[in-house]
Amino acid sequence: MSPVTTFQSLLGTDQVTTWSSLDDIRFKAADQLAIVFPQSIEQLSAVVRTCYEQRWRMLSCGQRTKLHWGCHHQLNNLDVVISTARLNGLVDHWVDDFTTRVEAGIGYADLQTQLARQGQFWPVDPLYAQQATVGGIVATGEGGSLRQRYGSVRDTVIGVQFVRYDGEVVKAGGRVVKNVAGYDLMKLLTGAYGTLGILSQVTLRLYPMAAQSQTMVLSGDAKAIGKAALQTRLQGITPVAMDVIGAGNGLRLAGRFQGIAAGVEEQVARFQAIAQGVGLTSESVEDSSFWSSLALQLASPTAVLCKVGLLPTQLVPLLQQLENLPLGWLGRLHNASGLGLIALATNGSDHYPDLADTIARLRSHCVTHKGYLTILQAPPTLAMDPWGYTDNALDTMKAVKEKFDPHGLLNPGRFVGGI
Incomplete structure (x- = not known):
């Protein structure tokens, strides 16, 4: 049976559809690519186990706000898309401990609204704030300007539950962080783009408003x-x-x-x-409104969006290289960490004069000053490696991927070096 038929039998027709029925014009994908919406961790586990048994390649997501990051709008070599959007509950909120456990599909905006009733908040300010899910934010490590005071997304994640490549459910961490031997699973899964496991629950450190x-x-x-x-x-x-x-x-x-x-x-x-x-x-x-307006401009669906990192002393020189671009641009770079985002306007056209040269020049500046440039969002016509990774940790990352996903079924090719 096809993936669509298989999962309709397993979950019901209301939890399975095809990619073409979503009318998501951002991506090129097979019309009959199955997209599945589990409504419980048990269902998520069963879906992943079925994919493992059939050796179907999976792509995990929440509300798909950042699904295009790093892939140039191509969803190739896939059999099943698994969305955690219906795993969207707040499981526990330990108010006195300033921690909460949530399902991965809970909306960022919904979570902040519920926490605000107790005078607390999760200190990240991502793009797509009205649509993004907690699982998607953690999977991409996209935290925003508040890292100046509160650290990265990784610093706020103190526990995870995730589904392995074979459907087994794994837990790590919890309300109290302890030093243990082995992998720090919270840090490994944060920013791994779903290549090591599919997040089902996350425990977060909170702060007072x-x-x-x-x-x-x-x-x-x-x-x-x-x-x-x-x-x-x-x-x-x-x-x-x-x-x-x-x-x-x-x-x-x-x-x-x-x-x-x-x-x-x-x-x-x-x-x-x-x-x-x-x-x-x-x-x-x-x-x-000042900060939300910046985020909205950076999240423009027609812009070329790059994530950068470099020495903080080089932030101004980097932005000065953009002053004479033919089209508009916006850069928001964090002063303490040297990380940030740069959006290059395209005015809705797939043709951008000298786009590859511009990005190559920016990437060279970042690498020269102990940093990087990752292309998060770009037109399919841009023939450049999104990651541009040149350091020496790729073999280690591939070894970790092999341990966590030996058959290469989870988000294949979505991460650095084709991991």
């Missing part, structure tokens, strides 16, 4: 922006977000400060003093 939040934006000469960015790293200022932002109209340095009123005022005053010292202007902007 701030009493006050204020965002200040510094504007002026690029050289002065670089000086101010350096000063904020050296002077002990503690924003929850501090990003170097570039666009066609110049560079800015945006700082977000949260806490009690007196603490926010003191931090803002120190930030303004830095601005004055290097000759930059400062203004207060509407807090939440």
